[in-house]
């Protein structure tokens with residue numbers, strides 16, 4: 001199935017970014033029967049909320065799904081949603097959501113907010129670290145093959161992938177941010193930098209297990225500029241000397257950059273080893289830091305301040321009163337509220353990007369310029385800003 005980006009991606013983008021001029025090209029490079037996604041909140045389409053059984057409140061979800069019950073930590077769509085759109089495929093159902101007879105025909109999403117590459121501590125937000133997500137995938141695959149063997153074809157086609165989708169599918173990853181961000185609460189920068197090789201050794205181990213299982217196409221996002229998240233600026237950036245020219249915490253971004261350098265080297269190594277497969281490294285860091293540095297030219301008004309939160313400028317972030325939460329402070333009831341126009345904000349809730357920012361990042365991914373190997377403009381969505 002060849003993909004028409006013209007239809008699926010350019011139109012919503014055109015609506016949202018009227019000043020953007022497109023040169024619409026031919027066809028896309030993405031041509032996979034299924035997508036299996038692993039990660040954290042950057043690509044969680046409802047897994048943590050389903051798995052732990054809690055709920056988000058409005059205004060989460062307000063701008064697109066019109067309900068917070070999709071469990072996305074955003075006001076709307078995530079990067080993974082826009083990429084699925086670009087592939088002309090349905091949004092990925094979370095592995096742990098059993099409600100509504102979800103179809104996993106075109107893939108499954110194991111990503112859960114708060115997840116790390118390294119095994120989770122008992123106190124972690126998400127118990128679903130990458131190793132657990134991999135085991136969930138292995139269980140999923142074994143069950144699919146078993147059901148197919150027992151019941152045979154057609155009836156299962158609506159809900160489950162074909163056997164060969166596991167080999168032909170795309171395996172996507174966006175994880176590592178929480179390994180780094182979480183460690184700043186207990187470790188020095190030097191200790192964190194020194195721990196990166198062991199984090200990536202675990203990552204390589206998981207990828208290799210998937211390869212051994214027959215996976216051949218890998219798509220790996222690097223990590224974003226963590227130091228630009230209001231949550232980290234609020235906690236680690238109170239001393240202005242800790243901030244860079246854009247108002248981001250220098251040490252956090254330094255850790256992200258070193259992580260990305262080593263992740264890129266790992267991807268290069270795997271590209272050499274997996275001669276019968278593809279390994280695509282995608283430089284999310286550069287896209288997001290460009291967006292934050294050049295926000296005004298790119299149509300945004302607030303690079304760092306959260307749209308939804310409590311406390312007002314400069315960060316509108318309070319760790320005790322999250323977006324959508326209401327609490328009593330000093331006898332007064334206060335709520336983490338949404339801003340008037342989320343399209344002006346890069347950041348949604350101090351930790352996660354807004355839908356408008358996710359749309360921009362996705363459009364940049366789809367130019368193909370931020371990938372290694374480059375996508376050769378096969379995606380054909382050159383974007384002139």
Ligand SMILES: *[C@@H]1O[C@H](CO)[C@@H](O)[C@H](O)[C@H]1NC(C)=O
Pocket residue numbers: 286289290291293294
């Ligand atoms: C901001 O935009 C300028 C001009 O396009 C570019 O040279 C620069 O690299 C951008 N900044 C970042 C941090 O990407």
Ligand SMILES: *[C@@H]1O[C@H](CO)[C@@H](O)[C@H](O)[C@H]1NC(C)=O
Pocket residue numbers: 329330
């Ligand atoms: C609550 O009161 C204390 C003491 O007056 C003050 O320091 C603090 O800022 C107040 N908190 C809020 C959220 O207003």
Ligand SMILES: *[C@@H]1O[C@H](CO)[C@@H](O)[C@H](O)[C@H]1NC(C)=O
Pocket residue numbers: 299300341342343344
């Ligand atoms: C929200 O902000 C965006 C970006 O600045 C702008 O294009 C749009 O018109 C605004 N929407 C409303 C309802 O003001």
